[in-house]
């Protein structure tokens with residue numbers, strides 16, 4: 610008798626939910642409310658802690674898109690919570706040690722709820738990756754980048770760039786390189802900007818311009834255009850300028866058509882390194 614009554618109540622609730630446009634959630638009312646509340650706090654923790662790198666809707670940016678049906682490195686919620694807790698070493702993604710386990714679980718809930726068909730994925734899919742590969746070769750991108758060991762390593766290796774970056778960031782890296790100076794590709798602290806162009810002038814007025822490799826309180830290491838690495842003792846320098854508005858990489862905004870650019874981004878997005886895992 611009691612069971613019948615509660616069944617009747619829940620089917621009335623069910624009808625009410627349908628009536629108000631909420632889809633047939635087979636959960637009792639209280640659970641529906643708390644699920645919504647958890648999702649909502651997951652969303653606000655996500656906006657505060659993740660959105661600047663993964664995009665407000667999970668479309669990706671400096672970090673890869675999270676609005677995907679499967680996350681290779683976070684196949685389940687436990688793995689997702691673990692990744693947030695530890696961060697990813699050698700990348701800009703640090704630990705979110707200040708969040709409680711409960712908050713991390715709420716974020717995981719929210720990340721799972723993101724629609725897989727985000728705008729960013731649509732952008733990735735717009736181009737043709739095999740044409741993009743031809744553009745990559747024709748434009749000589751391999752003069753500075755390596756992909757699976759081929760090319761020259763003056764700039765970052767791109768073998769796994771598709772698993773590290775979202776399409777919006779890839780576009781920016783190609784049309785406005787200084788805006789996308791990468792953080793945390795090397796073993797330096799994750800707020801260290803890699804490939805920063807610097808200009809040092811020593812006591813005798815000799816200037817060296819190149820890419821900063823390392824820097825601490827007293828010393829800086831610079832790799833010049835010929836690939837020669839020099840270390841300077843900073844108190845000995847007349848001046849040291851960090852050129853945040855420059856990159857070794859020129860902008861391709863005027864060289865590539867919209868179509869070439871879409872194809873190139875689609876090609877880069879396929880470089881996830883997953884084909885390598887099978888080999889090793």
Ligand code: HEC
Nearest residue numbers: 658659662671672680681682683693697700701702705773
């Ligand atoms: C400062 C930027 C930054 C912030 C903030 C950040 N991430 Fe990341 N995240 C990255 C980058 C970059 C990568 C790719 C790392 C790599 O592979 O080198 C990444 C990778 C990931 C991955 C792995 C995806 C896969 O391919 O399986 C997950 C999951 C993830 N982040 C979730 C989060 C969540 C959730 C938050 C918020 C708690 C967060 N990240 C905050 C930059 C960030």
Ligand code: HEC
Nearest residue numbers: 748750752753763764765782786787790791804856857858
């Ligand atoms: C003269 C050397 C040079 C050439 C040529 C070059 N790049 Fe770059 N690229 C760099 C450097 C250096 C960086 C590091 C960030 C910066 O300085 O902008 C970089 C960064 C990138 C990034 C961001 C990588 C990351 O993980 O943050 C992408 C993507 C990229 N380049 C793609 C390309 C493509 C595509 C081409 C050809 C159309 C190309 N590059 C040509 C030197 C070059």
